[in-house]
Amino acid sequence: PLRVFWKISVPLARPAIAAGVLVTLMETLADFGVVSLFNYSTFTTAIYSAWGDFRSIEVAAQLASLLVLVSFFLIYFERKARGKAKYYSSDVSHIKAYYAKGLSGWLIFLFVFGVFMLSFAMPLLQILIWSAELFSVEWSDRYFDYFASSGILTFSATALTVVIATILALPSRQKSNSKSLQLLIRFSTLGYALPGSVMAVGLLYGVQNISLISIYFGGSSINHILFGSVALLLFAYVSRFMAIAYNSTSASGEQIKPVYEQSARLLGASRFRLIKEVYLPMMTPGILAGGLLVAIDVMKELPATYLLRPFGWDTLAIRVFELSSEGLFERAAIPALMMVFFGAIIMLLFNKLDSEQY
Template sequence: MRTRGALSASGASVLLLALLVLVPIVVLLAAWQQEQWATWQHLLDTVLWRLVGNTLFLMVGVTAGVLLLGVSLAWCVATLEFPGRRWLQWALLLPMAMPAYVLAFVMVDLLDYAGPIQTFLRQWLPVLPDFSARHPLWVVITLSLVLYPYVYMLARLAFEAQGRAVLEQARILGDTASSAFFRVALPMARPGIAAGLALALMETLADFGAVSIFNFDTFTTAIYKSWYGLFNLQAAAQLASLLLLFVVVALWLERRGRSRARYSEIGGRQTLRSRPRLAWGVTLFAFAVLFLAFLLPVSRLLYWVIDNGLMQVDARFLNLIWRTFLLGTMAAVLVLTLAGWLAWVKRHQPSPSVSVAVRLATLGYALPGSVLAVGIMISFSAVESWLADLGVGIVLVSTLAALLLAYVVRFMAVGFGPVENALQQVRPSLVEAARTLGASSAEVGRRVYVPMMLPGLLTALLLVGIDVMKEMPATLLLRPFGWDTLAVRIYELTAEGEWQRAAAPALTLVLLGLIPVMVLTRRRSARLS
């Protein structure tokens, strides 16, 4: 039994975590109280409308790209038999391990005037048309290749849940195969597709490394330039608040996509349909996407690493790996602890206020890292000034605490999902049976909760850890002096055009990112078997 006081204390702790997400947003909105007319006039005369146009172009282009790749591949894998389907169904998730900024600098190198593609074309074509390696279309293609697995994964689950019977009924009623797909299968899978699309759009809005490499100015690059170029933190905050409008639009699209959703499951997976004439075409299409999104960049990185000397690992590189791993571990353990507490309070002390607080606490994934960085920097600067007025000299800005706070707010949702699902696996009847047999609270936790929740806890730990290791904007803006990571080093080298020197840290990040992808694939295979 729990007392009202214990419930109030738990609810207050959850509300406090929710404030961690709300404070940066409130601080950004409050930045409009300070006039920055000269800065805004400069932005209006130079880049503001280009920033808005580029951001909208990215949103529309990536939406089309991830829907085309994700939905088509999910449909083929879920409903068709084709050569290589057994390994392609999990291999198509491998691009999730590829940071967008890594694929970006590989694409620029391959497509550049001195790169292998243009060099080859000049040998065979008498006249080579205008060919820019930094055309905006390549930005859209790069982000689409990296982000389509979000749509592919959720759409595939939705298509597999429909089964074959519902499509056969549509065919009996006179629909063609294509008509049955667009009128029956696609609307039924819309909730999962909308959720995956929202994730892809949020990652697009949060991207900083890829757009910087392509010299494609968006709000994230403008925030960085306002901060480090104009040294105007208030202007950066106002730009970050405008970026939130695009985030709100992405969230609204996701909610609208699922507002009238009705889930239907027809007996799980059925026998897959086989179309021999299309089989090899589907295989070539799936392999081409996998090749462009993962195999080609990994091969290029390996070539650079071997060409520059495979064993060139100095003390600085080892320190980069250590700091990257240390930050990922600290943030993952902290997020796992807080997410576990959120899930525990939500389950054992449910109330409307707790439910709202949990939703707010897990909303941080929708906030780009640059937005969080600006909000946290302003908040910590204000606290520093307040403490200084009281005679307390404490440094908070550009400290490890500020960086870890950004990670916690940004990736709380990533850790909360697996933890909550793992906690739901522990049925109350099992806990009651253990208590009836005389087990203490500590024994119930050690012998019931921990063993049953361990897979979900490990999944959350890996997902958060790898996301933190790959995160660039917040790390670049908030890192303490001397705390460079692999992602920061990649940015520094690619900003100078040192593609080959960036290959070793990039390949290391890709290999680290493969770990959670393999874990997710293995768990998915285990559930299907």
């Protein structure tokens, strides 16, 4: 079995492994909270310092440009490492799974159980202990505002992203026959390759340049309208997480056989009725899965939220970061536990919506 694993399973899983490594590298490159708490200087902390401490959008933009180059280099390297190799597999659902027994089985169990304990169970237990000890010290009415801000931003960004992703992912003959339209859709999903800090700085720099052009032609600046606005923050969320919603929704759309559209057309169904009664019901699982992933990502997003949020719109993630950066880890456990609770609500909500479809 071990030789089969290394000689067959691993090579077949190479595309998935390469994609997983790329996602891990991109998430590590984009991380802000952990590296900031450990006082480790990275591009993301330097970008935040350039804008947050020195209010220098030019320096922040230069650093963001370098980070973009690094991000696209990683994407290119992953594509190059994969090469032109393609892997195909047939239906293996009828093949009996291999069950590890004896020493190898126990080693696999201990490894998986150890990952579960270290990455989830033990941190959650510690958060529960700290929350119980310091709940009366940290809790105040401000947490209702934190929860409301997180909820409004999460559900607004999720709804916008899912609606746009669904429109882009709907099966269409025009989309299938138009290379330019496919390219535009591809470009609209590239935001996930950019760290949140880069996305925020890019938007700030773009708004500033638009204001300068407007002033040059005799108009007025729009900085005071868009800087620190919910609209700019939601635009950053949609641009950043469009790929997640689109990939999930598109995967469901690609499973719809063309014969369904042809049958509906023969029966005289309009485009609107075809979308309402055929496409949307069959794409619902992908839409809900994409919405769930977007909601979780928006809820815990920190760099873009920290740089673009309106005054007074502190979220639970920002509260966790602020308390942790001051060394108050025990008190930070309370907003962290609320984030876990908020994530559980989101999952239950999407599970309920999914169960109502069947």
